[in-house]
Amino acid sequence: xxxxxxxxxxxxxxxxxxxxxxxxxxxxxxxxxxxxxxxxxxxxxxxxxxxxxxxxxxxxxxxxxxxxxxxxxxxxxxxxxxxxxx
Numbered sequence: 390x391x392x393x394x395x396x397x398x399x400x401x402x403x404x405x406x407x408x409x410x411x412x413x414x415x416x417x418x419x420x421x422x423x424x425x426x427x428x429x430x431x432x433x434x435x436x437x438x439x440x441x442x443x444x445x446x447x448x449x450x451x452x453x454x455x456x457x458x459x460x461x462x463x464x465x466x467x468x469x470x471x472x473x474x475x
Contacts, residue, residue, distance in 0.1 A: 398455040399470060405450045406436065413464060414441045416452060438464040449475035 403418035416464045437447075438461075439454045446452055451473040459465045 400453050400455055400468070401437070402453050402472065403437070405446050405448055405452060408441075408444075408446060408448055410438075412441055412444060414439050414446045414452070414468070415434065415474050416454060416466075432461075437466045439466040440464055441468045446471055447475065 401416075401418055403416040405414050406417045407415035415436055416439050417434055417436050420435070422431055422433065423429070424431055437454070439452070440460045446468060450471050452471050453468045453469040455469050456465060457467045460467075
C-alpha cells in the first residue's frame with residue numbers, strides 16, 4: 390500500500406525568463422494581493438529554478454511546475470507541462 394496515494398501536488402504557473410542553463414529553466418511567477426492598510430492592489434513576483442529534464446521549454450513559454458525533492462542547492466521545482474509555447 391502506497392502512503393502518498395491521495396496527496397496531490399500544488400501546481401504553480403509562470404513565464405520562462407531564462408533557459409541558458411542545462412536542464413534548468415528560470416520561471417517567474419506573479420502574485421497579486423491587496424495591502425491591508427492602504428487597500429491598494431500590489432503585484433509580487435518571485436523566480437524559481439525549475440528542473441527541465443528534456444530542455445523543451447524556451448524563453449516566453451507559460452509553464453506549470455510543482456515542488457519536489459531538491460535537485461540542487463537552489464533547485465527544488467520540477468516541470469509538469471508547457472501550457473503555451475511561444
